[in-house]
Amino acid sequence: MDELRDYYQDWLENRLKPTVDNFGSRQEEFSTASDIELKALYTPLDTKEIDYLDKLNFPGQQPFTRGVYPTMYRSRFWTMRQYAGFGTARETNKRYRYLLDQGQTGLSVAFDLPTQIGYDSDHDLARGEVGRVGVAIDTLADMETLFDRIPLDKVSTSMTINSPAAVLLAMYVAVAEKQGVARKKLAGTVQNDILKEYIARGTYIFPPEPSLKLVTDIFEFCSQELPRWNSISISGYHIREAGSDAVQELAFTLANGIEYVKSALKIGLKVDDFAPRLSFFFNAQMNFFEEIAKFRAARRLWAEIMRDRFQAQQDKSCMLRFHTQTAGAALTAQQPENNIIRVAYQALAAALGGTQSLHTNSFDEALGLPTEKSVKIALRTQQVLAQETGIADVIDPLGGSYLIESLTEELVARARDYLAEVEELGGMAEAIKAGFVQREIQETAYEMQRDIEEQREIVVGVNKYQEEDREIGDILKVDPELEKSQRRSLEEVRSRRDDQQVTEHIETIRAAAQQEENLMYPILEAVRDYVSVGEICGVLREEFGEYQTHHF
Template sequence: MWEEKELERIKKAKEEWEQDVVSKVLSKFSERREKFETSSGIEIKRLYTPLDLKEFDYNEKLGFPGEYPFTRGIQPTMYRGRFWTMRQYAGFATAEESNKRYKYLLEQGQMGLSVAFDLPTQIGYDSDHPLAEGEVGKVGVAIDSLQDMEILFDGIPLDKVSTSMTINAPAAVLLAMYIAVAEKQGITPDKLDGTIQNDILKEYVARGTYIFPVEPSMRLITDIFEYCSKNVPKWNTISISGYHMREAGATAVQEVAFTFANAIAYVEAALKAGLEIDDFAPRLSFFFSAHNNLFEEVAKFRAARRLWAKIMKERFGAKNPRSMMLRFHTQTAGSTLTAQQPDNNIIRVTIQALAAVLGGTQSLHTNSRDEALALPTEDSVRIALRTQQIIAYESGVADVVDPLGGSYYVEYLTDEIEKKAMEYIEKIDKMGGATAAIESGYMQREIQNSAYNYQKEIESKEKIVVGVNMFQIEEEPPKNLLKVDPKVEELQKQKLKKLRKERDNEKVQKVLNDLKKACKGTDNLMPYILEAVKAYATLGEICGVMREVFGEYKAPSIF
């Protein structure tokens, strides 16, 4: 990229600057600390110049937006054509309450829905199960049956909105419910647009809402791949998530590396099941976090795009360019939000959202200022949504593609993150892949070590968190927080009792028996789950059948 003679000239000029200018300043005023690093331990130099990109090949490293290796974006015009999809992750209490919140957000300009499910739903239990006690509707909406799903999307035309559902172990069941609701609206599956998270490996690593062992879980995932490729072609069949690993303490590099290690495992499982790479790979999607270090986050997204393109082309032999495109949703970092001085979170979220946009995200959720304390209020979610809208319509950052491309610092960070992430992936490959690395506890330990080091830096004030370990103030207890009424649990139990009394229980038993036989065989399970859902078998009953056949996952000891 640069001629040797020009590099020598720049090198000499830099040395003179350091000697004549910098040294004089440092003799009077020292820098804030001896060493500056990103969250991933990448050392940050004082200044970046062409000397840091000596071997930089524009066509190889960057190219152009919409073309391999997609470093600069997956669309030629990016946000000049249309903005990213603005989503707000929402769901609490009953389907009725969540339906009201969705309609409110759509009225405020939200472009797509993002459904949060309560903990019992996430782990496949009905609201009247003993283990669900005290958790119904608390961290998301309670969905026990197709009836709840019908209420959740009442009055919302599913052929007009894109819906993302954060659900993993019972993903096949919730997707089946969504398909069934659409059919009741007169909408065929091929018209549905959205995403199901469906990423079980990261549950074993960082989040814990798993049900079944690895092998049957992977079967359910590949069954969804196959079923949707034929019947729901516009649906993103998995959202491979680094977000939750980052929330658990992973660095930016670990987030990329472990997400792609899991993605490789899913691709290999699909190929083993007989699917063709270019039949399912275009519908793979990803989910990343956006943290406070603006430049590291922008570089992370750019590095991830380039690395994924190389993996798909060179490792798996994908031919369709769409198979090589990293399409991802971003959520601002919940773990960075503080209960202290919660209005400060508005600024944190703005920086994080800006990083996601500068990094070329396809979809974005901005956290609300009060989420370190409770589920967000309507006022808080409106401010969070307005943050995205102001970035989109007022900041000007969406008017040019990859505006930080060519920055010496950003390109250097992009290269470093790609290189360090690939080193992790190669190490995991040598262990036997992601599932082996998870079973041995390797990924979990790496993330826990990073989380421990981060906490030590906060406690030693090496890392400053405004309002937490510096700039504290006396604060009154927070007011007007959203609280889920304890009556929600009783309402859900009553609905379940009424449903079980009024449905055709002979038909329910038949479809559950059919599902059980299919679980013991090799058929694709999606048609059987869809029939069970349409018969109003409950989530807990369907997952109960699969628990009986598949068993439950037991986490390894990693200490």
């Protein structure tokens, strides 16, 4: 190594420097998106401190830096899972069956905003929002339509639902009952990650304490009833979309994870009972190598946290399995076709980072909802990547790269600093209440905007190689009549129900909330009798109160 250092110094001074002096350098300094300074060249000198078995090890072995499974994509590719949902349950059901026909291997349900915030389609605040950014679900009747002719024992389903997660999960279980599918066969994920809603995504309902209780109720229910179901998807995706950098995405996501584990332990769950069903969700942004290093650093950090801090005994409890979505914030409204290329690079980073499943964005999403055609291109992007490039044939193919390994180390170290700061503030719930996390992200978001405006960062078509704006007309339209028809069908369902029974269900839920019992069970009873999302969240609003953000 000493000899190598001498050669390296010699190269730096006698070869690199004179050349740079002659030809110049594009930039004075180079750095990643998270401001990690980059050298011109990485060598064994940068990785010599890394103990292979301790820090990397083999795939499927702690700390899982090189992958959570021994075979990775040599057994099967990542799950290609496109997030979709719009309009009514009937239309969305049609899109799902189309996507499954096209070779998609998992479903991912997007709910409309009223559903996500626990309002029925006939609520005042639902005006204009019904079926817009996802499918409108009011009662079990809608959920039955959504999964009509889709056998729930054959697909895995991810549901992006947080504050009312218990209600939608209960509906899924109830639909499976009607299809005659055993609970132990149900595979999928419920997002159920409330903390990042306060930080970044904004679809919260209740204050943090009762919300965390609901989260852990789902942990408990899943560990008892749904062995193949991921009880949470701890999401850095939205933190990144809100404007954080890679280090913040990594650190705040793991900090949220720590908070959930603490909450579950507090209600008496055993770590190895629920930890294997925790899953994660990350963003794939543009800075290619940093993104790959981020995924690897996440696996290593989580394994260390679970093993050292929470004394998890099983390997499965220490595995960070994750879904990835390409970055919505990287999509440009200008020259939208360029987004196809961006998405392809981001997808490549996710695959090289060892993701378990992947959503690729459609190129027209900065303009509106994607069309069937743009969704298909997005899916084909993944299929080309998996089937034609050969990148999936070797496990963790970039492992051992001097650059990737030293970036992974650096991200681990920087994330640890953040984790320590959050710890000092009393954990993530407190750090969020104090506005710390939000302020950190806002600051980064603003700096990023400045960097683009002052041309320190280039976005092709936006601040370089601009063209005259042209109109893109081909955008999916949601039928304005839809809101009315959804309200009508809700009214119909309501008129068919036994009012007395509905009231009893609501009072049972109220009592369970007051006595801090597991709410999943009474909610499951209620949804079977078509009590609505809005009615269930309504009684919980009365009991728990509503969260108001106080930070800016």
